[in-house]
Amino acid sequence: MGAVLRAERLSKRFGGLKANDDVSISLQQGQILGLIGPNGAGKSTCFAMLAGSIPPTSGQIFVEDREVTGMPGFQIARTGVVRTHQIVRPFGNLTLVENCTVAAAQCSGRADAGSRELAREMLQFVGLDKRRHEYPGGLTLAGRKKLEMARALSCNPRALLLDEVIAGVNPKEAQEMVALIRRIRDERKISILMTEHVMAAVMSLCEHVAVLEAGKLIASGSPQEVVQNPAVVEAYLGKKHA
Amino acid sequence: MERFAELVIASVLLAGLYATMAYGLGLIYGVLRIVNLNHGGMIMAGAYAAWWLHAALGLDPYLSLALVSVVAFFVGIFTYRLLVRRLPRGAAGGVQSLLLLFGVWLILRNAAYLIFTGNDHTLRTSYSTLAVGIGSALVSVNRIAVFGVAILILVFLHLLLTRTYMGKAIRAVAQNPDSCTLVGIPVERIYGLTFGLGTALASAAGLLGSTLFPFNPTFGGAELLKSFVVVVLGGLGSVAGTAIAALILAVVEVFAILVIPAYLTAAVGFVLLVVVLVVRPGGLFGQRVLG
Amino acid sequence: MKVPLPAWVRPRAAIGLLAACVVLALVPLLNGAVYWHNLLTLTFVGVAAALAWNWLGGYLGQVSFGHAAMFGVGGFVAAQLQLQLRFPMLVSWAIGGVAAGAFSLIWGHPTLRLRGPYFSIATIGVGEATRLVCTYWDWFTGGSSGLSLPMRSNLKYELYWYGIALAALAVAASYALRRSPMGLSLLAIKSDVDAASDVGVSATRLQDWVLFLSGLTIGICGAFYASYFSYIEPGDMFGFDRSISWVLMGVIGGIGTILGPALGAVIFILVKEYLIASYPQLYLGLYGTLLVLVILFEPLGITGLFLRLVRRRRPDLAVTGMAAED
Numbered sequence: 001m002g003a004v005l006r007a008e009r010l011s012k013r014f015g016g017l018k019a020n021d022d023v024s025i026s027l028q029q030g031q032i033l034g035l036i037g038p039n040g041a042g043k044s045t046c047f048a049m050l051a052g053s054i055p056p057t058s059g060q061i062f063v064e065d066r067e068v069t070g071m072p073g074f075q076i077a078r079t080g081v082v083r084t085h086q087i088v089r090p091f092g093n094l095t096l097v098e099n100c101t102v103a104a105a106q107c108s109g110r111a112d113a114g115s116r117e118l119a120r121e122m123l124q125f126v127g128l129d130k131r132r133h134e135y136p137g138g139l140t141l142a143g144r145k146k147l148e149m150a151r152a153l154s155c156n157p158r159a160l161l162l163d164e165v166i167a168g169v170n171p172k173e174a175q176e177m178v179a180l181i182r183r184i185r186d187e188r189k190i191s192i193l194m195t196e197h198v199m200a201a202v203m204s205l206c207e208h209v210a211v212l213e214a215g216k217l218i219a220s221g222s223p224q225e226v227v228q229n230p231a232v233v234e235a236y237l238g239k240k241h242a
Numbered sequence: 243m244e245r246f247a248e249l250v251i252a253s254v255l256l257a258g259l260y261a262t263m264a265y266g267l268g269l270i271y272g273v274l275r276i277v278n279l280n281h282g283g284m285i286m287a288g289a290y291a292a293w294w295l296h297a298a299l300g301l302d303p304y305l306s307l308a309l310v311s312v313v314a315f316f317v318g319i320f321t322y323r324l325l326v327r328r329l330p331r332g333a334a335g336g337v338q339s340l341l342l343l344f345g346v347w348l349i350l351r352n353a354a355y356l357i358f359t360g361n362d363h364t365l366r367t368s369y370s371t372l373a374v375g376i377g378s379a380l381v382s383v384n385r386i387a388v389f390g391v392a393i394l395i396l397v398f399l400h401l402l403l404t405r406t407y408m409g410k411a412i413r414a415v416a417q418n419p420d421s422c423t424l425v426g427i428p429v430e431r432i433y434g435l436t437f438g439l440g441t442a443l444a445s446a447a448g449l450l451g452s453t454l455f456p457f458n459p460t461f462g463g464a465e466l467l468k469s470f471v472v473v474v475l476g477g478l479g480s481v482a483g484t485a486i487a488a489l490i491l492a493v494v495e496v497f498a499i500l501v502i503p504a505y506l507t508a509a510v511g512f513v514l515l516v517v518v519l520v521v522r523p524g525g526l527f528g529q530r531v532l533g
Numbered sequence: 534m535k536v537p538l539p540a541w542v543r544p545r546a547a548i549g550l551l552a553a554c555v556v557l558a559l560v561p562l563l564n565g566a567v568y569w570h571n572l573l574t575l576t577f578v579g580v581a582a583a584l585a586w587n588w589l590g591g592y593l594g595q596v597s598f599g600h601a602a603m604f605g606v607g608g609f610v611a612a613q614l615q616l617q618l619r620f621p622m623l624v625s626w627a628i629g630g631v632a633a634g635a636f637s638l639i640w641g642h643p644t645l646r647l648r649g650p651y652f653s654i655a656t657i658g659v660g661e662a663t664r665l666v667c668t669y670w671d672w673f674t675g676g677s678s679g680l681s682l683p684m685r686s687n688l689k690y691e692l693y694w695y696g697i698a699l700a701a702l703a704v705a706a707s708y709a710l711r712r713s714p715m716g717l718s719l720l721a722i723k724s725d726v727d728a729a730s731d732v733g734v735s736a737t738r739l740q741d742w743v744l745f746l747s748g749l750t751i752g753i754c755g756a757f758y759a760s761y762f763s764y765i766e767p768g769d770m771f772g773f774d775r776s777i778s779w780v781l782m783g784v785i786g787g788i789g790t791i792l793g794p795a796l797g798a799v800i801f802i803l804v805k806e807y808l809i810a811s812y813p814q815l816y817l818g819l820y821g822t823l824l825v826l827v828i829l830f831e832p833l834g835i836t837g838l839f840l841r842l843v844r845r846r847r848p849d850l851a852v853t854g855m856a857a858e859d
Binding site for chain 2: 655
């Protein structure tokens with residue numbers, strides 16, 4: 001089918017609250033997919049389930065036709081689906097290259113010189129190679145976000161899950177991020193699923209957009225289609241503007 | 243049947259002491275997010291203070307309760323200001339403050355050993371051996387008095403935390419210290435006061451305990467663990483939750499005597515602690531202790 | 534002579550360890566004083582135990598106040614094997630160690646999910662519960678009377694060299710656990726266990742490994758101790774004070790460093806020896822004070838002071854993980 005990552009009828013309950021209800025999403029090979037929705041729509045929950053951080057209450061997740069529902073996070077990473085974090089979480093006691101080496105070694109299962117080379121390559125890709133022996137504490141927020149991406153890339157993933165990477169950096173850095181994301185897909189042939197609040201980034205990067213609201217998928221299509229969808233407008237702006 | 247009634251009464255009376263003991267630990271954790279490993283040390287200090295005041299000045303422990311608590315309160319504030327305040331708050335400081343307070347406990351233990359020797363001490367008053375009949379059971383007057391005082395303390399705490407400004411400030415800081423700063427609540431001061439309050443409670447519990455059990459410098463270790471069981475079981479923040487959890491622990495301990503030898507009953511508390519932490523870290527009412 | 538060493542081993546370190554072993558092995562031939570001979574033997578055990586504690590407490594950041602539980606299990610299993618089944622000493626040590634390692638997995642595997650202070654509190658519970666239950670099981674420990682092992686003349690003297698081997702193995706393992714690729718994963722787990730899982734680190738499996746190795750080594754130390762004294766009793770073997778001593782050695786020596794706890798052990802044992810003569814009960818208070826000072830001013834203890842002297846910053850030795858901040 002060409003779907004790198006596929007979620008079918010995902011639901012998640014937290015006690016009495018249904019955070020996600022029957023959500024089906026499909027990330028195609030080579031695609032950049034945007035997952036958007038107003039605050040409280042359930043994007044983070046959906047994202048966390050896709051990344052294996054939390055198990056779904058019901059539904060199934062497939063990585064290239066192989067079912068991975070309920071697999072622990074580290075195994076999902078090893079099957080090729082790796083996430084970044086909204087609030088960056090670098091390993092503060094490791095240098096940049098060590099941060100990436102750990103990922104490379106653990107995801108490939110081989111702890112040899114090849115891992116270190118891959119780590120350096122990924123740091124070069126994001127432009128942090130010169131600082132590879134420094135510690136994350138010395139980087140700016142944008143730098144740490146890039147480190148997270150390099151670390152995730154060191155896992156040699158098929159699909160990269162980006163959790164609000166653009167938010168929080170200044171416009172110039174945001175543009176760099178957008179370019180970097182595009183390069184990841186174009187040059188390394190990695191499919192990308194990104195949740196994002198910064199609409200400009202979504203519009204320019206994503207070929208396909210899925211919109212969540214109150215836990216349900218309310219729209220799915222190209223960015224242009226979705227933006228004109230009355231249900232989507234209502235979700236973001238309220239009934240009056242639909 | 244008589245035996246059963248006796249055990250039930252014993253459980254209830256013991257629960258009062260455990261609730262008071264645990265509340266101090268829970269208060270400090272709830273507000274400062276710090277595990278006060280010197281809790282046991284202050285319990286021991288309270289016991290020795292009561293003993294010394296009785297031996298040297300003839301003061302009945304129930305009369306010296308106020309004095310001991312107040313002194314302990316200031317010792318707590320002092321400990322906070324001098325030591326605890328220097329550590330980072332939150333996850334990064336967790337193990338460090340644990341070790342720091344553990345060090346203080348060791349110092350206190352050693353001081354007690356030097357001053358009082360390692361031998362067991364008991365606090366015997368003129369009424370220590372008195373007992374009254376409740377129904378068909380014979381109950382020590384001391385235990386009833388301890389229970390009564392414990393209830394008074396818990397009621398006082400409840401009123402303090404719900405009716406006074408300081409109490410509300412403490413609860414606010416427990417929920418969200420940053421917002422408190424924004425509305426002008428002196429958060430650092432509240433931290434100090436809370437630490438003092440928790441310390442005072444520990445020492446008060448130690449004083450009460452000294453009237454019931456023999457003690458030596460290692461006293462307080464088992465009590466620390468039992469307090470932790472109560473805090474984890476009962477969650478944080480509600481006197482009611484603490485009381486119920488204390489009752490559960492007391493019941494389990496007291497009734498365990500039916501099946502295992504007396505000195506092993508302490509192990510019951512320890513095992514219960516580990517099991518509760520692993521199985522139900524949120525307690526029956528309360529907050530997460532994971533992550 | 535070409536010895537195949539893994540890429541992450543620095544030849545200087547290997548040579549240094551070997552040289553130290555040779556020197557220590559030859560010392561008794563030059564200076565025959567029995568007092569120092571015995572003291573050194575006990576120091577070797579202390580070093581091994583402190584290092585083993587550090588793998589869990591320092592490398593993984595999970596501070597255990599109950600490690601005496603494994604020390605006791607190892608000691609009593611080994612003792613019983615020698616007493617009841619006449620097993621040879623070294624075999625008993627090995628089995629005792631494995632038993633201790635297995636025991637640590639039983640309580641530790643579910644408990645390691647807890648973070649920070651909660652794990653530590655749980656270990657106090659484990660240590661004390663083990664002590665009480667094992668004292669009660671007098672078929673295992675002989676109750677409060679303990680167990681006496683058959684004394685072989687000269688064993689105490691020979692244990693010196695066994696001690697060197699034990700300590701050397703512990704040092705080598707410390708080095709390996711830190712400098713090998715696995716060491717990086719351990720550091721990542723210590724820094725942020727969830728983020729580590731997100732990049733493919735199997736945190737549970739690695740933690741279990743470290744737990745087992747730590748328990749195994751401490752168990753063997755317990756077995757060694759039993760053979761050395763020919764008499765063990767549960768109150769001493771499982772004692773809280775014993776568990777505390779490793780915490781103190783580790784933290785004051787340098788928690789999370791490769792050799793820091795070994796240094797802490799040497800100092801601890803020497804100071805205790807000195808104080809026992811003149812001020813027997815002062816050492817706990819002294820160490821409590823040191824602990825407070827270390828936590829407040831130099832989290833890496835003596836090793837930290839040394840690093841300051843040679844002006845080397847080591848962010849990888851951060852005592853706790855970096856909190857996500859901005």
